[in-house]
Amino acid sequence: MSSVMCPICRGDFEASLSISLPFCSERCRQVDLGRWFGEDYGFPREESSESEQEPEIN
Ligand SMILES: [Zn+2]
Structure with a gap:
């Protein structure tokens, strides 16, 4: 044992x-396995959503 x-x-x-x-x-x-793939590739994101989250600096 x-x-x-x-x-x-x-x-x-x-x-x-x-x-x-x-x-x-x-x-x-x-x-x-999921940890490794998650760190390498991440989750698929749409470019449009990223631009919307872009902060505006005046
Ligand atoms: Zn376990």
Whole structure:
């Protein structure tokens, strides 16, 4: 028996029972992947909305 800590949910789980090491579950593995893609690409934004949010400086 060897329990390890999931880096995503920080919960202890049995390593031999997990199918998504080093994560406790497939769900946590997807969360980790989502973090990387989210930081690299972010969410798609329309250019029109960005121009509307542009602050006016007088
Ligand atoms: Zn987890």
